[in-house]
Amino acid sequence: MMQLRDWIVGAIGAVVGAFGLLSLIGLLPFELSRTALVWISAIAALILLYATIVEITNSNVVGTASLIVFFISSIVILFPILYSFGWVGSWGEFKWLGETSYKLILIVQGFFLMIATFAMEL
Numbered sequence: 364m365m366q367l368r369d370w371i372v373g374a375i376g377a378v379v380g381a382f383g384l385l386s387l388i389g390l391l392p393f394e395l396s397r398t399a400l401v402w403i404s405a406i407a408a409l410i411l412l413y414a415t416i417v418e419i420t421n422s423n424v425v426g427t428a429s430l431i432v433f434f435i436s437s438i439v440i441l442f443p444i445l446y447s448f449g450w451v452g453s454w455g456e457f458k459w460l461g462e463t464s465y466k467l468i469l470i471v472q473g474f475f476l477m478i479a480t481f482a483m484e485l
Contacts, residue, residue: 365484372414373480379407380473387466398447400465405440407472408433414479425482429475436468 382403385391395403411433418426439460446455 365480369480369483372410372483373477375407375410376473376476376479378473379403379476380470383466383469383473387463387470397462397465398443400462400469401440401443404436404465404468404472405444407469407476408436408440411436411472411476411479414476414483417483418479418485421483421485423482423485425478425485429479429482432471432475436472439464439468 382391386395386400411429415426415429415433418429439457442451442455443457445451446453446457
């Protein structure tokens with residue numbers, strides 16, 4: 364039976380994915396900075412980690428794919444955050460990754476969060 368937590372994760376995934384998609388194609392009336400995109404993606408990654416843990420404890424194969432997406436997105440997100448605190452050198456800023464990369468990460472995270480809505484109950 365679907366629980367409220369499943370629907371909340373799915374709704375957050377839909378909002379994150381739509382936000383990434385709409386900002387990618389330029390339909391948002393405002394433009395966010397790269398730092399804001401990194402922090403939004405970091406929060407979505409934490410929610411994805413929660414959903415991944417639930418999926419894996421339910422012996423779901425989708426949890427493995429979600430875990431891989433979490434690790435890849437976390438590496439790309441973690442270093443710019445550590446750079447903003449001054450804990451890593453200038454190499455951690457990842458200037459070679461543009462805003463488009465973070466928007467694509469938001470879309471992928473939103474997609475996997477929407478999948479987690481149903482995968483957490485399998």
